Amino acid sequence: MITRVTGKNQITVPAEVAAREGIVPGTRFDWQFTEQEHVIMVRVIPAPGALAASLRGRGRQFRRRGSDPVANLHKEREREERERRGTAS
Template identity: 55%
Template sequence: MITRLTGKNQVTVPAEIARKEGMRPGTRLEWRATDRVHILEVRVLPDPASLAAYLRGRGNRSRKQSGSAVDRLVEQRTEEENAGGKG
């Protein structure tokens, strides 16, 4: 697909690519020049709001499964004290 750069340095993303990548108005793109002449890389950046929604609550599950870091440290120290007292 071929697009044209406008006088304001804007590029239109072909509709087929925009749909495939889930791009909407406001989607951020990261542009990078490569070592190869006239070859650019463009990466679609995740929407911060959707990323936050995806991550929301994920830490709580692992914290519930393994307990807090403080609880693990107290348990470890108790085990060390009990092991040190025997012998």
């Protein structure tokens, strides 16, 4: 796909690329030079909300039936604090 740079150094992202990579207004890009002459690598930086949404629910497979992850975290933090103070029980 070939695009053209405007007078303001702007480039139009082809619709196919935008759809495939989830590029919407406000999407950021990381531009990197490569060792090859005239070759630049462009990496799409996902929006923080999109990244969070893609990770939502990923840990469910590790959750035990009937467990309370928040309560377990509180217990773990309390235990770590006791160990740090030297009052482990």
